[in-house]
Amino acid sequence: MSGSIELVQTTKVYDQISVVDAINVKVDKGSYCCLLGPSGCGKSTTLRMIAGHEAVTEGDILLNDRNVTRLTPRQRGTAMMFQDYALFPHMSCLDNVAYGLKVTGVSKVDRYEQADAMLGLVNMAEHANKFPDQLSGGQQQRIALARALICKPDVVLLDEPLSALDPFLRIQMRKELKQLQQKLGLTFIHVTHSQEEAFALADQAIVMSRGKIEQVGSPRAIFESPNTPFVANFIGGHNVLKASGSLEFLSWSAGSDSDDPLLEANTSFSVRADHITTQPRSDKDVAVKAEVIGTEFQAQFYLVECVLEDSQSVTCYLPEESFDVHLISSGKSLYLYWSQERINTFRC
Numbered sequence: 001m002s003g004s005i006e007l008v009q010t011t012k013v014y015d016q017i018s019v020v021d022a023i024n025v026k027v028d029k030g031s032y033c034c035l036l037g038p039s040g041c042g043k044s045t046t047l048r049m050i051a052g053h054e055a056v057t058e059g060d061i062l063l064n065d066r067n068v069t070r071l072t073p074r075q076r077g078t079a080m081m082f083q084d085y086a087l088f089p090h091m092s093c094l095d096n097v098a099y100g101l102k103v104t105g106v107s108k109v110d111r112y113e114q115a116d117a118m119l120g121l122v123n124m125a126e127h128a129n130k131f132p133d134q135l136s137g138g139q140q141q142r143i144a145l146a147r148a149l150i151c152k153p154d155v156v157l158l159d160e161p162l163s164a165l166d167p168f169l170r171i172q173m174r175k176e177l178k179q180l181q182q183k184l185g186l187t188f189i190h191v192t193h194s195q196e197e198a199f200a201l202a203d204q205a206i207v208m209s210r211g212k213i214e215q216v217g218s219p220r221a222i223f224e225s226p227n228t229p230f231v232a233n234f235i236g237g238h239n240v241l242k243a244s245g246s247l248e249f250l251s252w253s254a255g256s257d258s259d260d261p262l263l264e265a266n267t268s269f270s271v272r273a274d275h276i277t278t279q280p281r282s283d284k285d286v287a288v289k290a291e292v293i294g295t296e297f298q299a300q301f302y303l304v305e306c307v308l309e310d311s312q313s314v315t316c317y318l319p320e321e322s323f324d325v326h327l328i329s330s331g332k333s334l335y336l337y338w339s340q341e342r343i344n345t346f347r348c
């Protein structure tokens with residue numbers, strides 16, 4: 001396995017604004033890393049700086065512990081796959097894939113042999129003589145991937161690789177990307193604004209906001225314990241609440257034998273929507289009065305939107321068996337419960 005990446009105080013300034021602001025992160029070799037965040041947070045700029053397509057304003061980029069900050073893209077050992085695939089329309093699939101070897105001076109026989117093998121790897125051997133406009137979106141993506149892989153990079157950089165595909169194909173291609181990455185043992189860095197995509201693929205996810213890193217970790221660790229209100233809101237499925245008003249100190253816990261508050265006043269915390277119930281599971285559960293303002297059927301569960309007495313909104317995902325339409329519908333009052341252990345206080 002090859003291809004560890006380290007960003008050290010890496011910064012990009014455009015028009016006096018730091019769109020990537022002194023970020024520090026390590027990506028292990030052979031891992032699938034997703035750079036995740038909303039539009040404009042600096043994901044693509046970060047990827048382009050790693051690729052060498054964008055100059056770094058300050059800080060460094062290390063690849064396999066070698067400082068590559070001032071090297072050209074070709075000198076780095078990275079390969080980039082662009083959002084629109086950027087295939088040459090006048091070239092066959094075989095020529096598109098072989099092109100990267102042509103510019104490095106590999107003989108015609110050798111480059112066609114390697115391009116053939118690469119087309120086989122992405123299951124496109126039978127389409128070798130077709131042109132890009134004769135291919136489906138998923139097939140074009142496979143050719144773009146083969147073209148990125150032909151120069152045997154240590155790190156493959158993918159900028160929103162699935163965004164041009166329809167939802168069905170997106171799920172199919174994301175499986176193929178992961179399988180290929182595992183088979184080749186390469187490091188993949190994949191930019192996406194989709195939490196679902198990042199969570200499905202990543203060994204390591206890097207969540208960015210406004211040019212800074214908010215959290216780095218496995219999808220599971222991030223989902224179980226978001227570091228900041230931004231992360232909790234962005235990844236979804238969490239309620240971000242404040243210990244104030246009807247939640248003040250969370251001291252009204254039914255079974256609590258102490259008057260000590262669970263949280264200081266005005267502390268922000270999150271609780272997962274699927275960790276909230278309408279029946280207590282223990283006498284240590286937190287209980288809070290709420291009014292239902294809407295419900296939605298979501299196939300695997302019901303989404304129930306509530307408002308607390310102090311106007312904070314709470315969303316819960318209730319399994320079908322605990323959803324009673326007579327008790328849980330707009331305008332009804334009820335108690336919501338969650339375990340004290342499910343309260344996530346933010347670290348930043």
Ligand SMILES: Nc1ncnc2c1ncn2[C@@H]1O[C@H](COP(=O)(O)OP(=O)(O)OP(=O)(O)O)[C@@H](O)[C@H]1O
Nearest residue numbers: 014015019037038039040041042043044045046193
């Ligand atoms: N060449 C440029 N000149 C000036 N500003 C730029 C340039 N490229 C990007 N920006 C700005 O830098 C910020 C980060 O852009 P970037 O493309 O990295 O975001 P992103 O997270 O990848 O967003 P998206 O998901 O929409 O592609 C944005 O505010 C963008 O307008």
